[in-house]
């Protein structure tokens with residue numbers, strides 16, 4: 001981990017959960033989760049759409065004998081040293097050690113730590129990893145909340161819920177919203193590297209090699225009728241939880257966030273339809289969702305909750321698919337901006353033609369194969385296209401439009417025509433665009 005720069009504070013907190021959670025200027029509990037803090041009520045925000053970079057990273061460090069239990073370090077201003085209403089880039093790294101940590105995974109804890117922030121009265125926490133968005137309510141700022149209290153709440157909840165954690169250290173970096181050089185460097189050099197190492201290992205497996213899948217209800221606090229289906233080819237939509245994480249976590253604590261899904265019969269290999277998934281998804285979503293196709297955004301797609309890294313949306317005029325990443329704010333070829341697309345997408349219910357996905361989905365060999373796979377993708381926002389460029393088949397790289405090429409169906413058809421997109425062969429008869 002690179003150094004953060006000039007240290008503002010270093011504190012040694014108590015080490016037992018009871019003492020950590022005593023005397024805090026807020027309450028903690030599930031009843032505080034899922035709240036929204038509006039702009040007018042916000043004292044400060046860390047991460048979110050107004051800043052250039054943010055991340056929460058959890059690492060296990062069993063080798064490091066120097067890990068000092070209860071230590072926190074803060075780079076940048078504390079909450080009482082900032083201007084009301086400000087936004088900051090933000091990094092929070094949590095280092096853990098303990099003899100039995102192999103029974104959980106850092107990714108699982110990165111998912112759970114999101115809830116542990118959100119359980120704090122007056123703290124809103126959305127998303128995970130580099131998409132996090134934390135807001136602190138004015139009422140809690142008035143009661144004197146500091147970074148130390150946030151750290152106590154996180155350490156206390158972690159230790160109370162995971163007794164195998166022996167030592168915790170937390171580092172916070174609070175950085176400029178628009179020129180967060182340190183934050184960007186840590187994000188690129190450390191966080192993305194570490195997350196990618198975890199992906200490489202997990203992506204060695206594929207759906208045909210395992211006899212069971214898992215469902216995740218980790219977001220039940222916000223979306224009671226949503227469950228992600230986790231298979232080797234299909235990460236949870238947040239991009240954090242893979243099949244190996246779910247497997248380890250389920251064996252450790254079968255009643256917590258995951259449920260087991262025996263595959264059952266393969267109903268349709270191309271679409272990734274399994275009787276086992278349909279039975280379980282119906283049960284865990286109170287029959288809101290009865291069928292899921294793992295490899296389709298158009299027919300019986302998986303639902304998503306508040307967390308997804310990118311959204312696939314159907315473009316009816318060309319009967320094809322566009323994709324934008326979570327933070328894209330611009331226009332789309334649907335001739336509405338992406339925030340509106342996002343609102344139209346009914347996340348908890350199944351919305352054929354829309355599907356939230358993790359970024360790892362792009363490297364899946366079965367990527368939306370029920371819909372025609374990569375050949376059906378005609379548009380992506382530029383940032384997303386650049387970020388996942390190495391996973392786009394070479395022959396399609398120039399044929400997928402971005403906001404720089406097409407922001408209407410008419411322009412998209414022209415682009416498809418001039419770039420000889422494979423869809424052209426299917427729909428263009430030389431004079432008109434024939435949709436099936």
Ligand code: SF4
Nearest residue numbers: 216218219228236238
């Ligand atoms: S987005 Fe899905 S996989 Fe991620 S925590 Fe929520 S339910 Fe679990």
